[in-house]
Amino acid sequence: MTRLLLPAKKGDTSFTVEKDLELYPGDNLALLATSYENMASDNVIVESYDATTGIITVDAKYTLNFYHWGAQQSPGDKYGGADMRGEVIILSRNIKILGEDVDSWGGHIITSDTAEINDDGTIKERIGSTFMQWVEMHNLS
Amino acid sequence: MNFKGHRCIGSCNEAIVEVTEIAGETLWSNPKSWPSGKVPVAGEDVEIESGWNMTMDVADTPILRLVSVNGLLNFKRGMNITFRAKHIFVRAGELHVGSKENPFTDNCNIILYGDKNSQGIVMDNAVEAGNKILANINVVSIFGKARN
Numbered sequence: 001m002t003r004l005l006l007p008a009k010k011g012d013t014s015f016t017v018e019k020d021l022e023l024y025p026g027d028n029l030a031l032l033a034t035s036y037e038n039m040a041s042d043n044v045i046v047e048s049y050d051a052t053t054g055i056i057t058v059d060a061k062y063t064l065n066f067y068h069w070g071a072q073q074s075p076g077d078k079y080g081g082a083d084m085r086g087e088v089i090i091l092s093r094n095i096k097i098l099g100e101d102v103d104s105w106g107g108h109i110i111t112s113d114t115a116e117i118n119d120d121g122t123i124k125e126r127i128g129s130t131f132m133q134w135v136e137m138h139n140l141s
Numbered sequence: 142m143n144f145k146g147h148r149c150i151g152s153c154n155e156a157i158v159e160v161t162e163i164a165g166e167t168l169w170s171n172p173k174s175w176p177s178g179k180v181p182v183a184g185e186d187v188e189i190e191s192g193w194n195m196t197m198d199v200a201d202t203p204i205l206r207l208v209s210v211n212g213l214l215n216f217k218r219g220m221n222i223t224f225r226a227k228h229i230f231v232r233a234g235e236l237h238v239g240s241k242e243n244p245f246t247d248n249c250n251i252i253l254y255g256d257k258n259s260q261g262i263v264m265d266n267a268v269e270a271g272n273k274i275l276a277n278i279n280v281v282s283i284f285g286k287a288r289n
Contacts, residue, residue: 095238095245095285099273100254107253108274114264118156126278134285
């Protein structure tokens with residue numbers, strides 16, 4: 001997560017965040033709301049990021065729909081420690097698990113336990129464990 | 142207790158003989174790795190058999206029907222991989238993409254196919270798991286690159 005270092009206005013196609021981040025063209029970013037309107041967030045795709053200036057330019061299709069406040073320094077001392085600057089988070093991951101987009105019917109992941117009953121009547125119990133980190137999922141539950 | 146009288150919905154799972162020893166790494170792309178002598182094609186049912194140590198090294202697979210994982214299935218590092226299947230059933234085996242200590246850093250897509258009326262898979266006897274599914278009753282471990 002990074003923060004806006006300058007305010008970003010509605011209609012903008014670029015905004016400024018911290019320098020020297022690992023950001024790549026095509027990354028999907030979310031700009032969270034900074035107003036009282038909690039749904040005033042934006043979703044953009046990175047076209048370029050300049051690591052020396054911290055300026056992100058986004059795909060022209062993704063102009064900002066809302067104003068997001070930003071500043072060089074956290075105003076935390078005025079707000080009881082809370083950093084009020086707009087948060088910018090990376091939604092992209094290099095590993096994706098996707099459900100094919102058809103009939104509004106998504107994919108599934110289940111982790112379960114089961115008891116398999118063999119033909120000789122013995123029971124084999126199996127217990128599933130799933131370990132995942134930094135994985136993106138779409139159309140899937 | 143013996144439930145021999147059950148009626149299967151869809152296919153019933155065969156009993157498997159679990160083997161612990163791993164007979165060396167085999168590559169998915171190598172026809173010799175498969176009992177059929179050929180690399181799985183679209184619509185095929187594929188089993189990673191118990192005792193196998195299979196490495197997925199195909200950049201883009203056809204859409205397989207059911208991939209049963211009863212051995213080890215590891216994704217090869219250093220290449221981008223798109224793995225397509227209607228169902229993936231990790232039963233007695235393990236599916237690994239990267240590890241906690243050493244995450245997978247290339248691009249990997251696992252895409253599940255099917256529609257609402259597609260036939261589902263059966264986890265055991267009459268317990269139906271559903272369709273378009275990654276069903277896990279053993280170990281699935283997927284670790285991607287940290288993005289902060």
